[in-house]
Each structure stands twice: as C-alpha cells, then as structure tokens.
Amino acid sequence: MSSFPSLAFDNRFARLPEQLFTRLSPTPVAEPSLFAFNDELGAQLGIDRQRIGDATLAEIFSGNSVPVGSEPLAAAYAGHQFGHWSGMLGDGRAVLLGEISCASGEHVDIQLKGSGPTPYSRGGDGRAWLGPVIREYLVSNAMPKYQVPSTLALAAVSTGEYVLREQGPLPGAVLTRVAKSHIRVGTFEYLAAKQDVEGTRAVIDLLIDTHYPELKNSENPAVALLNAVIEKQANLIARWQALGFIHGVMNTDNASLTGETIDYGPCAFMDEFNRSKVFSSIDQQGRYAYQNQPRIGHWNMAMLAQALLPVLAGDEPVAIQFAQTAVDHFPQLYANAYTERMREKFGLFDSPQTDDMELMDAFLDLMQADSVDFTLCFRHLCDEDSDELEALFSDREKISEWIHRWHQRLNGPHNTTRMQQINPAVIPRNHWIEATIEVAVQGDWTLFQRFETALRNPFVEHADFSQAPEQAQRVQATFCGT
Numbered sequence: 001m002s003s004f005p006s007l008a009f010d011n012r013f014a015r016l017p018e019q020l021f022t023r024l025s026p027t028p029v030a031e032p033s034l035f036a037f038n039d040e041l042g043a044q045l046g047i048d049r050q051r052i053g054d055a056t057l058a059e060i061f062s063g064n065s066v067p068v069g070s071e072p073l074a075a076a077y078a079g080h081q082f083g084h085w086s087g088m089l090g091d092g093r094a095v096l097l098g099e100i101s102c103a104s105g106e107h108v109d110i111q112l113k114g115s116g117p118t119p120y121s122r123g124g125d126g127r128a129w130l131g132p133v134i135r136e137y138l139v140s141n142a143m144p145k146y147q148v149p150s151t152l153a154l155a156a157v158s159t160g161e162y163v164l165r166e167q168g169p170l171p172g173a174v175l176t177r178v179a180k181s182h183i184r185v186g187t188f189e190y191l192a193a194k195q196d197v198e199g200t201r202a203v204i205d206l207l208i209d210t211h212y213p214e215l216k217n218s219e220n221p222a223v224a225l226l227n228a229v230i231e232k233q234a235n236l237i238a239r240w241q242a243l244g245f246i247h248g249v250m251n252t253d254n255a256s257l258t259g260e261t262i263d264y265g266p267c268a269f270m271d272e273f274n275r276s277k278v279f280s281s282i283d284q285q286g287r288y289a290y291q292n293q294p295r296i297g298h299w300n301m302a303m304l305a306q307a308l309l310p311v312l313a314g315d316e317p318v319a320i321q322f323a324q325t326a327v328d329h330f331p332q333l334y335a336n337a338y339t340e341r342m343r344e345k346f347g348l349f350d351s352p353q354t355d356d357m358e359l360m361d362a363f364l365d366l367m368q369a370d371s372v373d374f375t376l377c378f379r380h381l382c383d384e385d386s387d388e389l390e391a392l393f394s395d396r397e398k399i400s401e402w403i404h405r406w407h408q409r410l411n412g413p414h415n416t417t418r419m420q421q422i423n424p425a426v427i428p429r430n431h432w433i434e435a436t437i438e439v440a441v442q443g444d445w446t447l448f449q450r451f452e453t454a455l456r457n458p459f460v461e462h463a464d465f466s467q468a469p470e471q472a473q474r475v476q477a478t479f480c481g482t
Helices: 039-045 054-062 130-146 185-193 197-211 221-243 290-312 316-328 330-345 356-369 374-381 396-409 416-420 430-441 446-456
Strands: 021-023 033-037 073-075 094-101 107-113 152-165 168-179
Touching (some): 033 054, 054 152, 221 290, 316 330
Antiparallel strands (some): 021 073
16 A cells, blocks of 8 residues: 555545445556656646655556555446447446545546456456557647646556557556546446436435535435536537547447546547548447537437436426426537637637627538648638638638638637637647657657647647648547557
8 A cells, every 4th residue: 555645535436335336456567657647737636746756656556556545446337339228337447546635625536547357347458558548648638728628637657568459469558537526427327227216316416515516405406417417518519519529439428427528539639620520440320420429418418317317306207307408408508608619719709699600600611621620720710811721722712702701700800819829729639649659659758748748838839730630641540449
C-alpha cells in the first residue's frame, strides 16, 4: 500500500448495493514508467509531482501500489451497443480506485484503465496497449480547452509488458482517468434489468448528493435528475457538433450521467467536412456518424428514461408521461445549444437570431460540396482578409456571395480576436495522433511532447499542427483499441 499524504480517498460507490461492483485490486505490471502527467490537473487534486517523484507515481498509477484509503472496485453495468441490448457489460479493463475531494470542493473519481482482468472482462486480458492510451490522454485533456465537458487523463504509464492484439504483440500501458462520476446510462439499465428499484433509488441519491445538490429539495428528485441529465447531454453533443468531433461509440454504457465526454475509443475530429462522416471501423451502418450524434443522444436519453420508469412515479401511466415529457425536450434543448454555439463560431455575437441557422447551414453546405477542412475553414473565417477563406472553395462566386451576406448580418465590426478564442487553430488531428503513436512505440517521445504542448494552447497558430493534412495523410478509420 502507498499513500498521498495530501489526499483523502473515499469511495461512496463502494457503499452502494454490492451487485453494482466487484471489489478487486489492479493487477501489477513488470516495469512501470511514467511517460505523461497532467501537472495542471495534478495541482488541482493536490498531487505534488516533485515531492512524490515519478517513480512513485508510476507505481501508483500502474496499479502496483494501491493508495491508502482507496477501495478498488470494478463497476457493473449493462447497455445497448449499436442499438442492440448487450446485457451485462461492466468494467472489463478498469478499476475505480476511489473518490477524492478537490480544493474546489468538487468530488471526482480516479480510475485506472488497462489495469488487468475483472469479472466483467468477457474473456479479454483487461489490458490496454500504448496507442489507445496516448489517444485518450491527448484528446481528453484537449477537450476542456474547447469548452467541451470531458473526463480527463491524469497520468499515463508504460508497463514494460506486451499485450497481444490482432497486429501482434504491442507495448502495454495504463491510463489514469479522472471523472466527475463513472455512473452511466448503462448503470440504470443494469438495475432495471434486475428490477432493483431500491438500487436505482440509491444511485439516484448518490448522484444528487454528489453532483446535483440543487435537486435535493425537488418535489420529484428522480424526474428532476432525468431532466438535468437530458439537458447536460443535449449541451454536450451540441459542443461536439460545433467542434467537428465524432465520438464513434455512443452506446448507452458510454453516456455519462454527469454530462462529460467519456470513453475515447474510435473517436476522431473531422478533417474534410462531411455530415455523414464515420470513423469507427466497426460502425458499418453509420449509426454513429457525425450527423446522427444528436439523434443517438436523444435515443440514449429515452433508454435512460425507460430504465427510471419504476422510480418516476408510483402509477405507471404517470411515470410514462413524466418520462415522455422529459425526453421530448431533448431536440429543442439540443437545437438551442447548437445554435448558440454555432453563432459564436460565426461571430454572430450580437446579431438578431432570425434566420441565423439558414445562413450557417448555407456555409456548411458549401464546405461539404468541396470537402473543405472543418477546423481550418472556421479559422480562416476569423480573419479580416477573406482571400485564404475563398481559396478553400472551388466556386469563388458562391463563397463570395455568402461572405457578403454574412458581413451584412454581423452587427458591428468583424470581431476577429473573439472568434479566434472560439475556433481553435490546433486540434488532436488523426494523422498527428497516429504519427505520435508510431514513434512512441519505438521509444521516441519527442513528437508526443511537442503535440501535447501545442494542444495546451490550441487557439495559437502552430507551424505544424495548425495545418490540414494532405490527402494521403488523412485517416479514414479509427479503432476501439481494447
């Protein structure tokens, strides 16, 4: 056992009904070595890297040394995957160490991913290889810079071991994930499948006590929680859309009840704009395509409402009405959040909202027609000089006409500075992530360090990382990496 003298571990999840988890410790690894640490997050959590030292941090965040006060466990949950009921799922390669209170008073979970087999591994080895750990570390820590709620990566450790995948043996790694909560839609689906009403109420109480204290005095806390979660999910997905982010696996077990982006498997940021874009190699039907994310978010919230029916009201028709009313709010909540975010991207800060969406959709149509790079295009839109923007399009007359309409809509001067703080210059582009992984596997961490540094200041132009990829560099498929 080891300890952080400055941290007080708790684990309220461990006091929930025991069918919701299995107590177990992470499986030790051979030669843990810390290759990444989020110093900003560490400071918020009270972790003094200099005092503790990288060797000790590697022992802790590989799972070799369990912190005093933690109660390690793997959580049970169920879920719908690609629209089909998958039944029992659970943490197949993750262990929740516990919960800590930050200096701000906020409670967060600390979880190890790739920490070995659990009773929910379904035949897997419970490990992760280096590639997916690098991807999640870079992408999850970039998201808050774009004002997108997300789980965060605190640390990443190589294990000195190899894991066997289809590509052959690959270097292993463990990621330390920090989240407001790891409770998800699938948690309630698991309890509903077991007809465990008391367990459902216990999880609702935990969520409200820890993350929604403003709902404690609600007339119907379960209904209030459902409405609050739906609003957070609508806002989250609107922010994904405005960033050109594709999650890739929006299964119900990947839908957080605290409105954070969770589980960065085959995720990707679009290069060329295409509403029907799909990255996940296993999404053969395009269920989780870019344009479908709002619809799937709505569907996931319907599954949550269904799982909560037994606690929404004592009378089933009344419970169904509560659920239907809450779920029916999602499209408008999403539309409002998306319109607001897009108006900011277009610099329409003070413009009347009438027909703004028509103007913005017309621009997206032009982008799609020419497969224009999403991030680069909006970055050029920020500039006073429209020449670089117009050069991205084949029909210069049409884009020129659109720019004229846009200038007429702007209420006041073109606010370049403000727009540049909303439209990033640097995103975790797929080809750079792949290049980073390729050289890191060979033991070269120079590109990882350069890329991570650029992502800390994503609204500043970067000579390399702000450029769109060449056609041959574009990554067309991403993989779950489990």
